[in-house]
Amino acid sequence: MEASGEEVISVEDEAVDKSKFKTCKQIAFYRRQKQLRLEKSLYQALLDTLDITNDSIKFQVINEECKIPLSVEICEIEDNIFRLKINEIKPLKPRYEVPDVLIKEPAKFRLNISERDAGKLVLACASEDQQLHITANPFQIQFVSKDEIVLSLNSRGLLYFEHLRSPPHLRKSTVQENVDGSSASSEENQDVLGLWKENFGGFSDIKANGPSSIGLDFSFHGFEHVYGIPQHAETFLLKNTSEDDVYRLYNLDVFGYKIHSKMGIYGSVPLLLAHKPDRTMGVFWMNSSETLVEIATKAAMKVVPSGSSDISKQRVLPQTDVRWMSESGIIDTFILMGPRPFDIFKQYAQLTGTQALPPLFSLGYHQCRWNYEDEKDVEGVDAGFDVYDIPYDVIWLDIEHTDGKRYFTWDKKKFGNPMRMQKQLMKKKRKLVVILDPHIKVDPLYTIYSQAKQRGYFVKDRQGEDFEGICWPGLSSYLDFTNPEVREWYADQFAFKTYQGSSEILFAWNDMNEPSVFRGVELTMQKDCVHHGKWEHREIHNLYGFYQQMATAEGLIRRSGGLERPFVLTRSFFAGSQRYGAVWSGDNKADWSYLKISIPMLLTISMAGISFCGADVGGFVGNPKPELLVRWYQAGALQPFFRGHANMHTKRREPWLFGEENTRIIREAIKERYRLLPYIYSLFYQAHTAAEPVMRPVWVEFPEELETFGIEDEYMLGNALLICPVTEPKVTAVSVFLPGQQEIWYDFRTFKCIEGKGIVKIPVTLDHIPVIHRGGTIIPLKTSVGKSTEWMADVSYELRAALDYKESAVGLLYLDDGHSFQYLHKKQFLLRKFTFHENVFSSRCADENGQFCTKCIVEQIVLLGVKKQPSFVTASIHDGKDKAVAFTYDAKSSVLTLQNLSLNVGVDWELQIK
Incomplete structure (x- = not known):
């Protein structure tokens, strides 16, 4: 039965209803892994199985209780990267290994054995001052640099690997063995642990091959500052977690998301960075299933490499323990050894690619609203920018521009002549962006639906029928973008002869692609749905939006014969999304706290390789007061992606609607952005060629300065500008930290040298936010x-x-x-x-x-x-x-x-x- 528009909107307009989303204790694989409370691993390395090739070493590890062996493969990749893969030796069926995220299979170096006995293996690395120490019992790997352990794996004994198995009714015994060897023979206990079925919110998740989760612990020695793993509405410096509150990487449509929460929202990049004054390291956990991350920083006795007897080197240092837990797949992790911050960015980009070089227009100002009503409305808003002498590049159309929310169509009454509208924009040298969501209205007369239905291009439910869920059009099916054939077909839909009413100035916005399902479990697709290759949705969930953006970008390139750069904004993203366009921080609110949290959110996304990111100026939900709107424009104008956006239930908020004085200030902020475009465009070139973030934390430029490590209310735009947005009302002065003992800093607008070092008070009026030009x-x-x-x-x-x-x-x-x-x-x-x-x-x-x-x-x-x-x-x-x-x-x-x-x-x- 099709939902009415009113029903759908009411679902989306609610504030965050926590009951719709799982807490970590309601996640079955988390409960199972938390039963493993050991400091000594159950796994032992069988070094007599060692197999050495030109590009990797392989050996087996075995669980001492359940006696199930696993294969371990370690290789060194050029530019100081290591890769560790752990998988079942003979799985019941292949386990999912994330495709398409790596830009190529990395070139490998030969690891040489420098020491070997029955209980230990020492590997010499390409860099003479680095070694890998592998201990057999208990199994542990230590990364040693200059005779100091910088990272250890499984030192806390939390390696966890649930092997695939056939259902109990197909086996002789109904006793279910857990990964740690214990029995869970009762049906009640199996339900508690969610082994074969998991219930939440009235939905049942059927697990055809039972539990399949994986986990591993990493200890960073000497580190107490860790960053990354977007996306969360949380501080830039990652916090210690508790059993009730861990970082969740699970792409979800969380409207008006809660601030200072570790719950997953729209995107996930499983990249974590650790930093101390003399070193930066990274861990890229390449897994697209639901992932949880625990963090604990503590003081710990400095450890020495295994086998060393030099106790005199022991001293108390900070240590950060990070535990990764994923619902399925294999352990496939990359260790980025740095040692400098910019080395980490290049190492990660070597794996997943750099930021695509965007078309210049997309770095201008974007004007968006859900929704501009019709062609006359678009024409009036466009003219308003000229009347008030405000530059802008792109006007956006949300879902109401379509024929009944059928994507690649136009509402015949409201947008009866879209080509004429676009030609008018062309004369002004401006562009149009339209929304294209992944859900397709169930309507046999809708060409996109009927073609996809006939060709079997939709995601299936566990019975093999097309999955159907409620989204904006009502009853909808969801394109299976994991299928290369579907992506090819989808890209073809952008051809001008196919997408009637489109032109070369029309670009794309992928929204709701977590994917969002209004009446689904946690407002998304059920995990036991089935994709191309018979992979369950649980395996690929965090990749879904990545694949839609990939197909959309390809479509825009293809329609131009491969000549023109695309522009695609996506809400859901994963590692590698930087190759296909821009992301934004989702459905924020018109509140000072959301302006403030947008800075650490964007810094975290930037650190994860996605430079082209921004937050909706003014807040998507609610009505900003004029002062907040002005401050948000000033902040947004100095961030990579600059778009004003608003919910359909808000008052109109074009920049000239808040009085002459506020219009003047907003105009100045936008014009300053346009004057700075040569610098910003050059920064994007550096991001594209050298993986240098456009928007970067202060400590990246000043990695040895401890005072910068926790700064999240100011940031560097490139290496030259220090930006300090005003994020509180009625502010007359802001405290800015000026790093660098020998640095000279100048006011960007007055040119005056700023006196003082460290924290300085800078007077502000409503006219400007502090922008400080770095000497040199x-x-x-x-x-x-x-x-x-x-x-x-x-x-x-x-x-x-x-x-x-x-x-x-x-x-x-x-x-x-x-x-x-x-x-x-x-x-x-x-x-x-x-x-x-x-x-x-x-x-x-x-x-x-x-x-x-x-x-x-x-x-x-x-x-x-x-x-x-x-x-x-x-x-x-x-x-x-x-x-x-x-x-x-x-x-x-x-x-x-x-x-x-x-x-x-x-x-x-x-x-x-x-």
């Missing part, structure tokens, strides 16, 4: 702002150089056409390096492969921290004569401005300041 860096900006990014292609540049204590500075500018793959296929790009040193400002090519031609010029250079007025300035161009340069000098602020330069961005030149 050069930022490229546009000298003026247009209606959208395309209007600004030929606008001249300003280079702003903030000098450090050595009176030097350096910076980069990346340029290409902003929309195509020509930068990749035809080397149509420019990368310029600007340097100021010993009173010479120079522009040089930073990548000789670049062939992009531009008429753009550097019109002005502003140098902050120049201690004395020069006598004259001359410009030297590689094929021209020297010429004098006009300049002004402000002795009070120590600012030197070089004017009317007309220096081509794409050629080498230098300025002599004497």
Whole structure:
């Protein structure tokens, strides 16, 4: 029976109803694993089974009680990465191994044995100062660097592996053996442990092959600061957990999610980073089933490598224990050895890929609402930006633009001429984004449904019928994006001849792809549903949204003949989602606390490889007061993805609806974003090529400075700008931590050097939030702002150089056409390096492969921290004569401005300041 629109909306409009979502104690595999309370592992390594090949070592471990052996494979991957895989030797059927997340099978090094006896194995690594120590009984692996243990696996004896088995009625005995060897013969006990069936919220999850969970403990020695494992509405620095409150990685549609909660929300990246002043490490737990993570930081006696008798080296150090538990699959984990933060980012990107280089327009401002009512509404909002002189690039349409929430269609009354609407936007050099969710309305007359039905493209229930659940259209079936054939077919739907009414300026938004099922268990799909390859949904749940975004991005690329970059925003994500577009933090609220928590949420996502991330400006749920809206615009304008969005039940909140003064301030914040786009676009190039996060925690730039490790209310935008959003009302001053003993910091807008080190008080008005320019860096900006990014292609540049204590500075500018793959296929790009040193400002090519031609010029250079007025300035161009340069000098602020330069961005030149 189809639900009415009112029924569906009421489901979504509720605040978080905790009863709809499991607590950790209601998760059966967690209850089972928590019964294992040992400090000595039940597993013993059988080193006599050792098999050494050119690229890995393999041996067996056996559970001493149930006597079931497992296969262990260890290999070293280039760039200081190790991989550990543990699997059943002869499973009842193959166990799920996560596909498509790794960009390629990593190249491996040979591990050499440097020591071996009956109870211990020492492996020499590619780096001479690193070793792996494997202890046989109890089984344990230690990672040793410079004669110190930095990480140990299974040192707490929590390796857990439930082997697949046939149901009790098919076996001679009904006694159910658990992984630890104990019996659970009674049906009542089996139900308590959720071995073959698990009940929640009126739903039964039938487990055809019984329990299949896995777990392993990791101990970081000397570390007390850990980060990562998005997505949670929680602090940036991960907290110690309790038995009632562990971090959950399980993608769920949690409308108006609760703040400071470890419950899973829309996305999951099972990457955890540990940091101390002299080292950063990471663990990537590649498992897409429901995953729980326990964390405990404590003081512990420093351990020495197994077999060492040097007790004098023991001392009390912090230690962080991390326990991973997943419902199914295998143990497939990557150890990222760092040792520096940027090494970790590159190591993780080597596995899962870097951030896709976005089209330039997508870094502008996006205006969204659920929903702009019709074409006239779109036209009016678009015109409003011009009337109020506010730049923007993209207007968005939510579900109401479709014909009865049938995706790839248009409401014939409200959007009767979508091509005309898009042509009007084209004239303004603006774009359109429309929503495309994974659920498909059950309607035989709807082409998308009928084709998918006929071809068997929907996820099945456990009886083999198409799974049907309630979502926005009412009764819906869900496309099985895990099937490559479905992804190919879905990508073809974006062809202009197929997607009637679409044009080259239309881009995509994947929402509700956790997947969301309004009357489903925990508002999502049942775990015993079946996907392509006969894999249960429990195996792939956290990958579902990843696969939809993959197919959508491919569709947008394919419709252009492979020429144009896509833009796809997704709500649900996993490791590797950075390759396909952007993510956002979901259905937040118009409340100061949600503005505040958005910073650690975005930092955590950024640290997990997804640089293109943002939070809905103003809050999706509720009506922001003008001050909150202004502060949110100021914050959002200096974050990677910048979109205003609102629920259909909120008051209209276009930027000009809150009075002339607030409109002015919002306009200034958005225009500042547009002036900064050359810097932001260059940061995305660095993210794309070198895996450097666009938005990064302060400690990444200052890894040895302990005071920065817990900072989450300020952050670095690239390496040059320190951003401190105002996240409380009626603030007249903010405390900002200025790191670095020899750093010089300047106010980005007044150019004045900021006095003081450590925590400084900075006065603020409603006009601005603190933006602080780091000495030693050069930022490229546009000298003026247009209606959208395309209007600004030929606008001249300003280079702003903030000098450090050595009176030097350096910076980069990346340029290409902003929309195509020509930068990749035809080397149509420019990368310029600007340097100021010993009173010479120079522009040089930073990548000789670049062939992009531009008429753009550097019109002005502003140098902050120049201690004395020069006598004259001359410009030297590689094929021209020297010429004098006009300049002004402000002795009070120590600012030197070089004017009317007309220096081509794409050629080498230098300025002599004497």
